[in-house]
Amino acid sequence: APFGFKAPKEIEEAIGNNAAITEGYSDSKGLVSAREAILKYCQSKNMPNVSIDDIYTGNGVSELITMSMNGLLNYGDEVLVPMPDYPLWTASVTLAGGKAVHYRCDDKQNWYPDIKDMESKITPKTKAIVVINPNNPTGVCISFDIISQIVFLCCEHRITLVIDECFIEFTKRQNESLIKTAIHSQYLIVVRAFTKIYGIPGVRLGYLAASEKMVECLKRQLPEWNVSLLAQYAGAAALQEDK
Numbered sequence: 556a557p558f559g560f561k562a563p564k565e566i567e568e569a570i571g572n573n574a575a576i577t578e579g580y581s582d583s584k585g586l587v588s589a590r591e592a593i594l595k596y597c598q599s600k601n602m603p604n605v606s607i608d609d610i611y612t613g614n615g616v617s618e619l620i621t622m623s624m625n626g627l628l629n630y631g632d633e634v635l636v637p638m639p640d641y642p643l644w645t646a647s648v649t650l651a652g653g654k655a656v657h658y659r660c661d662d663k664q665n666w667y668p669d670i671k672d673m674e675s676k677i678t679p680k681t682k683a684i685v686v687i688n689p690n691n692p693t694g695v696c697i698s699f700d701i702i703s704q705i706v707f708l709c710c711e712h713r714i715t716l717v718i719d720e721c722f723i724e725f726t727k728r729q730n731e732s733l734i735k736t737a738i739h740s741q742y743l744i745v746v747r748a749f750t751k752i753y754g755i756p757g758v759r760l761g762y763l764a765a766s767e768k769m770v771e772c773l774k775r776q777l778p779e780w781n782v783s784l785l786a787q788y789a790g791a792a793a794l795q796e797d798k
Contacts, residue, residue: 562754569792570758570785581787583779584770585612585762589787592794593762602734608767611774612782612790616721616748616761621647623717623744623763626773628653632682635673641691641719653682666695670704677708683715684708689722696726702733715742721761724752734764741766744773753793760786 584590590610597605613619620643628634630652636644638657648655658673660666673684686705689696709716718733734745744765750756760782765773 556754556756560754562758563793565792565795566753566755566758566789569788573785573788577784579784580780581782581784584608584774585610585782586784586787586791589791590762592791596794597734597764600732602732605734605764606767609764609770611763611765611770612787613746613761613763613777614782614786615750615756615759616719616746617643618777618781619746619761619763620644620719621650622773622776623746624648624651624653625776627651627683627715627717629682631680633678633680634682635676635684637668637685637687637690639690639692640685641687644685644687644719654680656681658684660690660693660695666690666693667697667701668705670701670708673705674708677712677714681712681714683717685717685719687719687721689726691719691722694722696723706733706736709742713742715744717744717746719746721746721748722751723747741769744769749790749793755789755793758786758789759783760790762790 589612590607593610594605594607613622624647628651632653633656634648634653635658636655637660645655656676658676659669661669684705706716720732723732733743736743744763746761746763749760
C-alpha cells in the first residue's frame with residue numbers, strides 16, 4: 556500500500572456488490588462459494604484430488620497459524636521452527652503451551668534449512684516441523700529436493716509437517732505446492748494467503764489445506780463464523796481474476 560499498489564477492481568466490486576447480503580452467517584468452515592473458488596484454483600494448479608472438505612478459510616493466515624498450533628500441541632510439546640522465522644510462528648507455539656526449537660537456516664548455503672541440524676533436534680517431544688516456503692524474512696524458496704528430505708523426516712518420526720506458503724504465488728514453483736499431498740496425509744498442513752498476491756491485507760483472508768480429519772480437529776480451536784462474508788466474497792473474486 557505505501558508504494559501505490561491497488562487491489563484489482565474485481566475485488567472492490569465484489570465487496571461493494573455483496574455488502575447488502577451479509578445478514579446471515581457464513582458456514583463455519585467458510586462460505587461454500589469461496590471454498591469452491593479455492594478448489595477450482597487448486598485444480599488449475601494440478602492439484603486434482605483436493606475436495607471442498609479439505610479446505611478451511613481463516614481470518615488471515617495469522618489466525619490459521621494460531622489455530623494450527625492450538626490444535627496440535629499439548630503442554631510441553633516441541634515444534635521445530637526455522638531460524639530466522641516469521642515471529643508469529645514462535646509466538647503461537649509458546650502461547651499454545653509448546654516450546655519452539657529453532658533449526659538453522661545456513662546463510663552460507665543460500666539460507667536453506669540445515670537438514671542435519673533439523674534432524675539432530677528431533678526428540679520424543681517433537682510434535683511438528685514448520686517450514687516457511689518461501690521463507691519470511693529471508694525470501695529463499697526451498698528446493699523440492701530439500702522439501703522431500705523434510706517430508707521423509709516427518710514420516711520417519713511420525714510428526715506433523717506444517718508448510719507456510721504465504722508467498723509462493725510470487726515464485727515459479729506454484730505447482731510444487733504440497734496442497735496436493737496434504738489431503739492424503741494426516742500429518743501435513745498447508746497454509747496460504749490471499750493478502751499478498753492480491754494486495755488485500757486489510758481484508759484478512761487466508762486458507763488452510765489438510766485432510767478432512769485434520770480440518771475437523773483444528774477448526775474446534777476457533778469460534779464459529781470467524782471470517783467476514785465480505786472477505787470471502789473478495790477471495791472468490793480474486794481467484795477468478797486472470798493474473
